[in-house]
Amino acid sequence: MQSFVNVWSRTPLRARWLIFAFLVVVLPLGTYPIERATNFGLLTQINRALIFVVLALGLNIVVGFAGLLDLGYAAFFAIGAYAFGILTWPPHGIELTFLLAIWLCAGVASIFGIIVGSPTLRLRGDYLAIVTLAFGEIIPTAARNLRGITNGSQGMVPLGKPNWGVIEAVFRLEPGRLAVGVDPNFWYYVIVLLVVLVLFASLRLDKSRLGRAWKAIREDETAADFMGVDPIRTKLLAFSIGASFSGLAGAVFASMLGFISPDQFRFQTSIFLLIIVVLSGLGSVWGVLLGGLILSLFDGLFLAQILPELLPDVDIQSLRWIFFGVGLIVIMIFRPQGLFPRREAVRAAEADKLPLDLQATAVKGGD
Amino acid sequence: MSIELQIFIQQVLIGLTIGSYLALIALGYTMVYGIIELINFAHGDLFAFGFFISLTLFTAINPPKPLDAVGLLVILPLIFVVTMLLTGGLNVLIDRVAYRPLRNAPRLAPLLTAVGMSFVLEASFAIWQGPSNINYPGYFPSINILREVFNIDTFILFTTKDVFLFAVTIPLVIGLTLFIDRTKTGKAMRACAQDREAAAMMGINVNRMIATTFFVGGALAGAAGIVWGLYINSGRFLMGFEAGLMAFTSAVLGGIGNVRGAVAGAFIIGMVKSMSDGYSPIGSEWTRVVIFGMLILLLVFRPSGILGSTQTLEKV
Amino acid sequence: MATLLEANGVSKRFGGLVAVDTLDYTLETQSINSIIGPNGAGKTTFFNVVTGFYKPTTGAVVFDGGEISGMRPNRLTHIGIARTFQTIRLFNNLTAVENVLIGMHHRLKAGWFGSILKPKWVREEEAQARAEAVALLDYVGLKGYEEVFAKGLPYGLQRRLEIARALGTQPKLLLLDEPTAGMNPNETQDMVVFIRRLRDERGLTILLIEHDMQVVMNISDKVTVLDYGQKIAEGLPIEIQRNERVIEAYLGRRALEVLKHVG
Numbered sequence: 001m002q003s004f005v006n007v008w009s010r011t012p013l014r015a016r017w018l019i020f021a022f023l024v025v026v027l028p029l030g031t032y033p034i035e036r037a038t039n040f041g042l043l044t045q046i047n048r049a050l051i052f053v054v055l056a057l058g059l060n061i062v063v064g065f066a067g068l069l070d071l072g073y074a075a076f077f078a079i080g081a082y083a084f085g086i087l088t089w090p091p092h093g094i095e096l097t098f099l100l101a102i103w104l105c106a107g108v109a110s111i112f113g114i115i116v117g118s119p120t121l122r123l124r125g126d127y128l129a130i131v132t133l134a135f136g137e138i139i140p141t142a143a144r145n146l147r148g149i150t151n152g153s154q155g156m157v158p159l160g161k162p163n164w165g166v167i168e169a170v171f172r173l174e175p176g177r178l179a180v181g182v183d184p185n186f187w188y189y190v191i192v193l194l195v196v197l198v199l200f201a202s203l204r205l206d207k208s209r210l211g212r213a214w215k216a217i218r219e220d221e222t223a224a225d226f227m228g229v230d231p232i233r234t235k236l237l238a239f240s241i242g243a244s245f246s247g248l249a250g251a252v253f254a255s256m257l258g259f260i261s262p263d264q265f266r267f268q269t270s271i272f273l274l275i276i277v278v279l280s281g282l283g284s285v286w287g288v289l290l291g292g293l294i295l296s297l298f299d300g301l302f303l304a305q306i307l308p309e310l311l312p313d314v315d316i317q318s319l320r321w322i323f324f325g326v327g328l329i330v331i332m333i334f335r336p337q338g339l340f341p342r343r344e345a346v347r348a349a350e351a352d353k354l355p356l357d358l359q360a361t362a363v364k365g366g367d
Numbered sequence: 368m369s370i371e372l373q374i375f376i377q378q379v380l381i382g383l384t385i386g387s388y389l390a391l392i393a394l395g396y397t398m399v400y401g402i403i404e405l406i407n408f409a410h411g412d413l414f415a416f417g418f419f420i421s422l423t424l425f426t427a428i429n430p431p432k433p434l435d436a437v438g439l440l441v442i443l444p445l446i447f448v449v450t451m452l453l454t455g456g457l458n459v460l461i462d463r464v465a466y467r468p469l470r471n472a473p474r475l476a477p478l479l480t481a482v483g484m485s486f487v488l489e490a491s492f493a494i495w496q497g498p499s500n501i502n503y504p505g506y507f508p509s510i511n512i513l514r515e516v517f518n519i520d521t522f523i524l525f526t527t528k529d530v531f532l533f534a535v536t537i538p539l540v541i542g543l544t545l546f547i548d549r550t551k552t553g554k555a556m557r558a559c560a561q562d563r564e565a566a567a568m569m570g571i572n573v574n575r576m577i578a579t580t581f582f583v584g585g586a587l588a589g590a591a592g593i594v595w596g597l598y599i600n601s602g603r604f605l606m607g608f609e610a611g612l613m614a615f616t617s618a619v620l621g622g623i624g625n626v627r628g629a630v631a632g633a634f635i636i637g638m639v640k641s642m643s644d645g646y647s648p649i650g651s652e653w654t655r656v657v658i659f660g661m662l663i664l665l666l667v668f669r670p671s672g673i674l675g676s677t678q679t680l681e682k683v
Numbered sequence: 684m685a686t687l688l689e690a691n692g693v694s695k696r697f698g699g700l701v702a703v704d705t706l707d708y709t710l711e712t713q714s715i716n717s718i719i720g721p722n723g724a725g726k727t728t729f730f731n732v733v734t735g736f737y738k739p740t741t742g743a744v745v746f747d748g749g750e751i752s753g754m755r756p757n758r759l760t761h762i763g764i765a766r767t768f769q770t771i772r773l774f775n776n777l778t779a780v781e782n783v784l785i786g787m788h789h790r791l792k793a794g795w796f797g798s799i800l801k802p803k804w805v806r807e808e809e810a811q812a813r814a815e816a817v818a819l820l821d822y823v824g825l826k827g828y829e830e831v832f833a834k835g836l837p838y839g840l841q842r843r844l845e846i847a848r849a850l851g852t853q854p855k856l857l858l859l860d861e862p863t864a865g866m867n868p869n870e871t872q873d874m875v876v877f878i879r880r881l882r883d884e885r886g887l888t889i890l891l892i893e894h895d896m897q898v899v900m901n902i903s904d905k906v907t908v909l910d911y912g913q914k915i916a917e918g919l920p921i922e923i924q925r926n927e928r929v930i931e932a933y934l935g936r937r938a939l940e941v942l943k944h945v946g
Binding site for chain 2: 067069071119120122123124125126127129130131133134135137138141142144145271274278315317318319320321322324325326327328329332333336
């Protein structure tokens with residue numbers, strides 16, 4: 001594991017993007033034979049996993065970059081999905097196009113990010129967590145009960161689909177393909193585009209002025225305040241940008257599924273996302289990408305489909321949570337920097353182990 | 368007596384009962400936060416553990432339902448004692464395993480392990496007892512006092528179960544308050560809550576005080592679990608999560624770290640829940656929103672609660 | 684020489700405790716000023732009021748012609764007040780250069796959108812900022828330590844980094860809270876020389892809280908003594924040394940009597 005992390009850390013950025021691009025384009029071809037052979041719906045699972053990756057990257061900004069513990073992050077996912085529903089569900093009469101709707105959803109979600117973030121501004125870590133948890137519970141409850149807007153527990157169906165003429169035609173040419181709106185291959189490329197967008201934004205933000213401000217707030221908010229970093233603006237930006245990623249993901253998810261209901265966005269989802277970010281390495285963008293994929297696929301394929309076949313009488317659902325709960329505890333105690341931490345985090349952790357004088361000389365003299 | 372008045376009195380009574388078992392749970396939250404500044408997310412699940420383990424003990428002993436004199440005088444107290452010891456011990460174990468290694472880590476860390484622990488516990492309960500509602504047999508005799516003893520014709524339900532509930536919870540709460548105020552251990556715990564380093568320098572074994580805090584808090588939550596079982600006669604693997612959130616709100620309302628505050632807060636929240644459940648058109652769905660809304664408003668506008676918190680502000 | 688900072692009748696109360704009691708205080712530009720006094724005299728509280736952490740209970744603070752009482756710390760940094768802390772508060776898991784870059788945060792203009800798109804002007808701004816940060820580190824004597832984590836620096840260098848970070852905000856007024864705490868005589872002397880350079884080379888106005896009397900008497904243009912939140916003496920170092928109230932505050936009445944007998 002250690003050597004893998006080291007190799008990965010040393011891979012230059014361009015190479016990473018190339019490897020990434022190659023895998024991305026080739027993937028659907030690879031899944032086709034597996035799907036033929038088994039019953040997994042592999043590509044659908046991959047799509048689902050990629051949605052989780054987008055969500056996790058958003059949460060990574062809030063928790064990883066800015067250090068704001070958000071226990072109710074699924075609420076923004078819900079808002080994005082429901083906003084999309086409101087904008088495209090026929091009975092409401094608005095029916096916007098896909099492209100327009102998803103950006104609006106991102107905007108709505110980011111506004112809610114500011115709403116949720118505002119009460120937390122003067123709170124310390126644990127209180128902040130509880131407030132976000134409370135919001136995370138209120139929003140699905142509201143969705144379930146504001147029937148006029150959200151159709152309550154029945155959910156909203158059908159929802160808007162992308163209408164991309166040429167691309168649709170290309171997909172329809174293939175014999176045996178499902179209708180475009182449901183074809184996982186089609187959605188795969190849409191979601192991959194989304195992942196690339198969000199990944200790119202995260203990486204840029206990490207190394208920017210705003211990224212530094214987030215880190216300063218995370219390290220010592222008061223000192224940052226004294227050094228000219230406005231904690232209010234910085235924290236609200238973290239919440240709103242993080243929420244906007246979720247909003248986008250929610251909208252695309254809603255469109256892909258064609259159906260949303262309040263039960264899809266519960267506390268467990270928030271915690272699952274938190275687990276992804278923590279296990280992968282708080283603040284590590286590539287780490288969250290990798291960890292998010294692995295964990296989501298592990299959950300969606302192995303835990304949800306393979307394991308029940310192997311152990312038919314066992315309560316897999318609950319085992320799942322024991323596994324994740326224990327994983328969270330173990331990681332926080334033994335490897336708090338996560339499985340795929342940022343380069344800097346690795347160096348920082350190593351710096352902790354050296355006696356003070358040697359650290360300075362190790363960098364100064366040893367380079 | 369008019370029906371409206373009867374309904375109102377009934378809701379008040381319900382509020383008091385909810386408040387009393389919430390108080391037992393809230394005390395655990397407030398004491399642990401006071402001493403190590405950690406929200407023990409898993410605390411509510413100890414309440415559930417108390418429910419389940421006492422049920423297991425009852426089922427194993429299999430006394431007559433409802434309990435006879437021997438049952439009430441011997442078996443019931445025995446089950447209380449054993450359950451409280453077990454839940455207290457479990458809480459100490461949880462601290463030892465998940466929180467103590469992170470005593471000096473940044474605040475995020477133990478909070479996350481607490482969340483993880485809560486999930487482990489809840490999932491374990493689901494595996495142990497199944498995901499659906501569990502029936503807790505009516506071991507405690509339920510006699511409608513107003514109707515059958517006093518022959519008053521009323522809708523209000525005040526039974527021997529209510530008497531039992533108050534007879535258990537109130538002395539426990541008072542007992543704990545006295546323990547914290549008057550005993551040497553209680554004073555040592557308060558000292559640790561104020562300033563751990565100074566307490567250590569005065570010769571107090573801080574780790575042991577922390578363990579004691581966890582033990583006592585856990586035991587109380589366990590007691591609440593038995594009380595709930597005997598009173599409501601039903602429970603679920605997720606009961607700890609719900610009760611925990613309400614109890615935590617109570618603790619914050621009263622001032623986190625403040626023992627009397629936790630009790631006061633619990634009764635207020637109990638009333639809120641009862642009134643909201645009873646009077647609002649959509650019932651318990653909106654109660655959740657009301658209570659969470661209260662929590663948010665509290666934390667934003669008055670984080671020190673109504674009776675004042677023991678936690679001090681940041682110094683520069 | 685103009686008045687840069689003016690505190691008029693400033694008090695700070697915490698419930699029943701009066702930490703700062705009706706304090707009048709002025710600072711002239713390009714000077715080094717010290718505030719001394721026994722522990723608990725209100726020195727750091729006064730710092731906290733000037734830097735915006737506390738709102739004064741009564742009175743007002745005027746900086747560079749404008750009233751600043753109650754403004755938030757980051758706003759005050761923007762108008763030219765910077766500080767260091769009694770116990771070092773660096774961003775431990777950031778490198779030295781990143782710490783300084785944080786100091787420069789309020790002077791840079793890249794927003795979230797610019798940060799994502801990174802057009803030419805943002806790239807240039809970042810490059811210039813980095814160059815300036817490296818130069819500042821060199822100025823305080825931390826050349827070569829740019830990529831070291833703040834927590835990895837030895838104590839003396841950490842104090843310097845704190846100053847470099849404060850300098851990054853391009854302050855007009857720099858408040859140093861016990862800058863020589865924990866230093867040996869050599870390091871202290873280096874700090875003294877350095878503080879003078881800050882005034883002379885960078886035109887800064889400096890306000891110190893110090894316990895090391897040699898330092899105070901050595902570099903101060905003006906010394907102010909606080910006791911129980913009140914100003915009990917103010918003037919040149921030599922005047923303060925001979926002031927009876929000051930000696931009494933520090934050493935007690937009996938010691939004062941003894942000294943009077945002897946001296």
